[in-house]
Amino acid sequence: MAIAATTTAVTHPAEGAFVEDGLAKLKLTLNAKAQSSTNSDTESVTTEPTLVDPYNYVGETFGSGPGEDYPYPEFLPHNPPRTHSDPALPLYDITDRGHFADPDHARLRAFVEARGGKIKDLGICVGTVIEGDVKLEELGEAERDDLALLVAQRGVVFFRKQYTFSIEDQRALGSRYGPLHVHPTYAVPRRGDLDDVVVVYSDKNSRPDLYAFSRAELFHSDVTYEVQPPGTTILKLLVTPEVGNDTLWSSGYALYSSLSKHFQTYLESIKALHSGFNQAASRTAVTAIPRREPIETAHPVVRVHPVTGWKAIFVNAGFVTRLIGVPKAENDAVLAFLKDSFAQQTAGDVAIWDNRVVNHSATFDAYPSLRHGLRVTPTAEKPLSVAEYEAETGKEAKDWLQDRFERLGISGPKADDGKTKSKAFRD
Numbered sequence: 001m002a003i004a005a006t007t008t009a010v011t012h013p014a015e016g017a018f019v020e021d022g023l024a025k026l027k028l029t030l031n032a033k034a035q036s037s038t039n040s041d042t043e044s045v046t047t048e049p050t051l052v053d054p055y056n057y058v059g060e061t062f063g064s065g066p067g068e069d070y071p072y073p074e075f076l077p078h079n080p081p082r083t084h085s086d087p088a089l090p091l092y093d094i095t096d097r098g099h100f101a102d103p104d105h106a107r108l109r110a111f112v113e114a115r116g117g118k119i120k121d122l123g124i125c126v127g128t129v130i131e132g133d134v135k136l137e138e139l140g141e142a143e144r145d146d147l148a149l150l151v152a153q154r155g156v157v158f159f160r161k162q163y164t165f166s167i168e169d170q171r172a173l174g175s176r177y178g179p180l181h182v183h184p185t186y187a188v189p190r191r192g193d194l195d196d197v198v199v200v201y202s203d204k205n206s207r208p209d210l211y212a213f214s215r216a217e218l219f220h221s222d223v224t225y226e227v228q229p230p231g232t233t234i235l236k237l238l239v240t241p242e243v244g245n246d247t248l249w250s251s252g253y254a255l256y257s258s259l260s261k262h263f264q265t266y267l268e269s270i271k272a273l274h275s276g277f278n279q280a281a282s283r284t285a286v287t288a289i290p291r292r293e294p295i296e297t298a299h300p301v302v303r304v305h306p307v308t309g310w311k312a313i314f315v316n317a318g319f320v321t322r323l324i325g326v327p328k329a330e331n332d333a334v335l336a337f338l339k340d341s342f343a344q345q346t347a348g349d350v351a352i353w354d355n356r357v358v359n360h361s362a363t364f365d366a367y368p369s370l371r372h373g374l375r376v377t378p379t380a381e382k383p384l385s386v387a388e389y390e391a392e393t394g395k396e397a398k399d400w401l402q403d404r405f406e407r408l409g410i411s412g413p414k415a416d417d418g419k420t421k422s423k424a425f426r427d
């Protein structure tokens, strides 16, 4: 399943983005100090690296670590010893802040324009960048609510050069959107008081094991095995190489829209099992006692975003183990199709994405360069099936592409004419 893949924008790689329709690929900007002092691509690898499977790898320093002069030692991954696991998470009553947004993001737009910037879409179905001298920590409550809607509609929104956006600011913004999720197994920052922050880290001592994973399998949505998986999620990268180790986002709205009505109806009728057991098992060498015991949760394969009302495919190769009520042979074919479809679609400083409606992946292509980031992960509602959304709201759940065509005054695609199609594009 291919969605048009045309490179539409290229900016300086250290601060920008290049985007292909359907997939947003963004280079998150470096902190110049960290880049120059610690992240030379020509730095020699002096110790034997640990081979890691990025699918299971969850933030660890191996070997000598990043060195004495590393500027962010307090944010390096840490696994405090535990004597027991915490209880299961409570159920939260979540009202999405996007419900309080201006439908045209007018407050956010005015804030951005007052600082010489604009809100600029990067692709048709996913990815928007906020340009101008905008400091995320200065957004007021109204602008933050408008941002929640923008992220829900665009899948992922980028803010560049957020050097003054501290981890405290990041947690405050996340808390506006929902109770911050505490990861059941991941490392936390060494600082010791940031249990609700996820550390993303790899360096020259952790080499991706290309025999352990395929790129399609790396597309995922975060911690979807939770009963209430995260929504408006905020990642700030502290250090990345100048080229490579990008993060990609792929739209579940667009994937749903690309399918036949028959297949959409089929997928709307089933649930998928999301499991935290594999991730927990991959961590037992590091933390024998997890922060919380792993769980499995059945979620609808098609979920409806509570604010946009658009249907999105909510399946990811990272955590979905099987479709419920579907025989194994059929299950394998359908899951492989959906998994590959996410990977075949085509998209600094800070990225904010809606974990409910996009999958994402790091490219893991810049070993031995160092990549280090911090993620804050607000909890969202229990995923709503189409039937649940329509019963709860009295509104009809919508198809993103049909909605777009209606706005543009375009009538829907014609029915299949039943004739053989010539195949292959030739140039």
Ligand SMILES: [Fe+2]
Pocket (backbone or CB within 6 Å): 220, 221, 222, 360
């Ligand atoms: Fe992730």
